[in-house]
Amino acid sequence: xxxxxSFEKLxxxxxxxxxxxxxxxxxxxxxxxxxxxxxxxxxxxxxxxGLFKQLGALTETERKTAGLQINALKESIQSALAGCxxxxxxxxxxxxxxxxxxxxxxxxxxxxxxxxxxxxxxxCFRRMGFSVADGPEVETEYYNFEALNIPKGHPAREMQDxxxxxxxxxxxxxxxxxQIRTMETQKPPVRIIAPGRCYRKDTPDAxxxxxxxxxxxxxxxxxxxxxxxxxxxxxxxxxMFGSDVxxxxxxxxxxxxxxxxxxxxxxxxxxxxxxxxxxxxxWVEISGAGMVNPKVFDYVGYDSEKYTGxxxxxxxxxxxxxxxxxHDIRLFFENDARFLHQF
Ligand code: 2NL
Numbered sequence: 001x002x003x004x005x006s007f008e009k010l011x012x013x014x015x016x017x018x019x020x021x022x023x024x025x026x027x028x029x030x031x032x033x034x035x036x037x038x039x040x041x042x043x044x045x046x047x048x049x050g051l052f053k054q055l056g057a058l059t060e061t062e063r064k065t066a067g068l069q070i071n072a073l074k075e076s077i078q079s080a081l082a083g084c085x086x087x088x089x090x091x092x093x094x095x096x097x098x099x100x101x102x103x104x105x106x107x108x109x110x111x112x113x114x115x116x117x118x119x120x121x122x123x124c125f126r127r128m129g130f131s132v133a134d135g136p137e138v139e140t141e142y143y144n145f146e147a148l149n150i151p152k153g154h155p156a157r158e159m160q161d162x163x164x165x166x167x168x169x170x171x172x173x174x175x176x177x178x179q180i181r182t183m184e185t186q187k188p189p190v191r192i193i194a195p196g197r198c199y200r201k202d203t204p205d206a207x208x209x210x211x212x213x214x215x216x217x218x219x220x221x222x223x224x225x226x227x228x229x230x231x232x233x234x235x236x237x238x239x240m241f242g243s244d245v246x247x248x249x250x251x252x253x254x255x256x257x258x259x260x261x262x263x264x265x266x267x268x269x270x271x272x273x274x275x276x277x278x279x280x281x282x283w284v285e286i287s288g289a290g291m292v293n294p295k296v297f298d299y300v301g302y303d304s305e306k307y308t309g310x311x312x313x314x315x316x317x318x319x320x321x322x323x324x325x326x327h328d329i330r331l332f333f334e335n336d337a338r339f340l341h342q343f
Pocket of ligand 1: 176177180216254256287288289290296311314
């Protein structure tokens with residue numbers, strides 16, 4: 001069936017308008033401003049609108065074909081003008097950046113509570129004249145046990161307590177090897193603390209973690225006594241828990257110290273009256289300490305006739321749990337942000 005004259009006329013006008021728009025866009029130095037182009041071609045009384053008005057005079061099939069053509073032309077003009085400052089809301093200045101809005105705060109991280117506590121502990125001992133030493137976490141049996149006078153067959157050396165890497169290589173079970181290594185390379189006087197990560201084959205529960213942190217201290221010189229040890233521990237206790245805290249030492253046994261003691265701090269939750277944290281005793285156990293066993297001095301080549309020294313240990317998680325009132329050690333290692341953000 002032949003097309004109607006109105007359809008032929010509209011076809012010509014569509015082609016003409018396409019050309020006219022291209023010419024207007026490529027106008028060179030006589031280029032028309034975008035807004036004026038938009039009004040001329042896309043405005044309510046513009047050229048494209050004029051084309052749509054002619055659809056009414058066409059047959060149904062012609063209207064379909066021409067409608068699609070005009071729509072396509074309209075879209076191509078719209079997209080050509082999109083990048084050129086034209087706007088559907090003429091007169092409204094388009095802003096993609098509002099300088100008056102408050103900025104987005106970047107999420108800010110923080111130190112792990114154990115890191116913060118370790119820094120405080122180090123700072124306390126630095127003030128008392130100690131240096132901070134470190135060493136490997138993977139150790140030989142010699143440094144972890146032998147040189148500390150822990151003989152073969154001692155329960156601490158059993159397979160079920162220690163992570164073995166191979167026959168005589170272990171994950172250190174305390175930071176004492178750092179102190180042995182320091183004594184091997186440094187003559188007295190020695191005043192160091194050895195903070196760091198340690199490993200023991202424990203099944204995790206509220207008070208046990210196979211990974212934990214320890215700070216050990218060592219002081220060796222001529223004339224060092226147990227009284228020096230008590231002074232340093234008391235100073236540390238006051239620094240961490242306040243000037244009212246009391247300390248006590250109970251006799252104990254370790255192969256690497258003689259005499260040996262375990263030391264307690266007075267319970268800060270009940271001020272010594274007795275509560276659930278101290279199980280009614282008024283005291284909470286911190287760790288062990290003592291005078292360095294002369295056999296250890298023999299291993300590192302120190303003259304045990306000339307020098308004496310004290311050593312002590314402490315569990316960092318244990319102190320953190322008392323300070324921050326955390327009742328499950330595993331929380332320090334799960335890295336749940338809801339826990340960490342409280343510090
Ligand atoms: C604990 C507390 C302690 C030491 C660690 C030590 C280190 C050297 C020599 C002598 Cl190099 N002693 N460290 C001393 C007493 C206690 O740790 O309860 N350990 C089982």
